[in-house]
Amino acid sequence: MVESPLTIPRGTPATPDTGAAPASLTSTAPVAPFASMATLATGTSSRPVIDIRHIHRIFESEAGLAHILHDVSLTVNPGEFVAITGPSGSGKSTLMNILGCLDTPTSGTYLLEGLNVAELTDDELAEVRALRIGFVFQSFNLLPRMSVLDNVMLPLVYTDVPRREREMRAVHALRSVGLPVDHYDHRTNELSGGQMQRVAIARALVNDPAIILADEPTGNLDSVTGRQVMDTFHALKRAGKTIVLITHDASVAAEADRAIQIRDGRVYEGAYVPAAATTGVVRAASTDIAATTSSAASGSQSSPMNPGGVL
């Protein structure tokens, strides 16, 4: 992609790089959806953004069948900030790939904003991934030789949005994550880790997706820049975004509205229970999380979530 001169809308303030995203975050107008996706893009009901029921994922290989996800059911409501946590190999990424429509379950149903993902064509799935889901990765996945602004505009390249509007949306997304304006024309390999991750979050936001899926977004960051990135997620939540975040970090999980734990491919919902002895901070935070979960309210947070039942 050829880099072009920056075109920043008049009146864009030079944001100091405090790391904290602005508290007020207004939504960009959604990219005009394809006709088949109109109901997704314009739906305003309070139905769950994510509603998966009795999902299994079985991989086939020469070594045989590997049953990785077992009867997983899970709902995420609009505006929720949910952490998915669990030991390495427990199935978090497998579940995230299904939530992101990058993989399909072997059995079970997935309703994304009320739409049955299994009934979508490949083109429609691509539209869902492009327009309704924003992905954030541990390793940022930015193009290093490209400018910050061009990286953020990338998801709009395959739309018919004119260049000028692409730039305006990218600027809006970058402002929303608090990146200083004078960094917009920097190459991304000139940025700090925390700044790179904020650019990646801006890129995830540029299509105004319904949901942001973040896989270990603070995993490569020191505690200070990790804090800045978490502040950005909190600002997005305040702006009404739905966030699902994978983390190994108990303190990160404790900041979510709800922490869902996966062990051996089964989902447990409720307080975060670290494998090692908990700290006072984690115990206190876990109590808060447990109070917000329906399973905790029913006293069943230590049981596999919803085995064989209906949510």
Ligand SMILES: Nc1ncnc2c1ncn2[C@@H]1O[C@H](COP(=O)(O)OP(=O)(O)OP(=O)(O)O)[C@@H](O)[C@H]1O
């Ligand atoms: N395509 C595949 N074929 C076979 N097995 C797979 C495949 N993808 C994942 N697995 C297996 O599924 C299990 C869960 O993997 P997954 O990456 O979902 O775990 P995770 O909880 O995200 O782990 P980590 O925290 O280390 O990233 C692992 O044993 C992995 O080897």
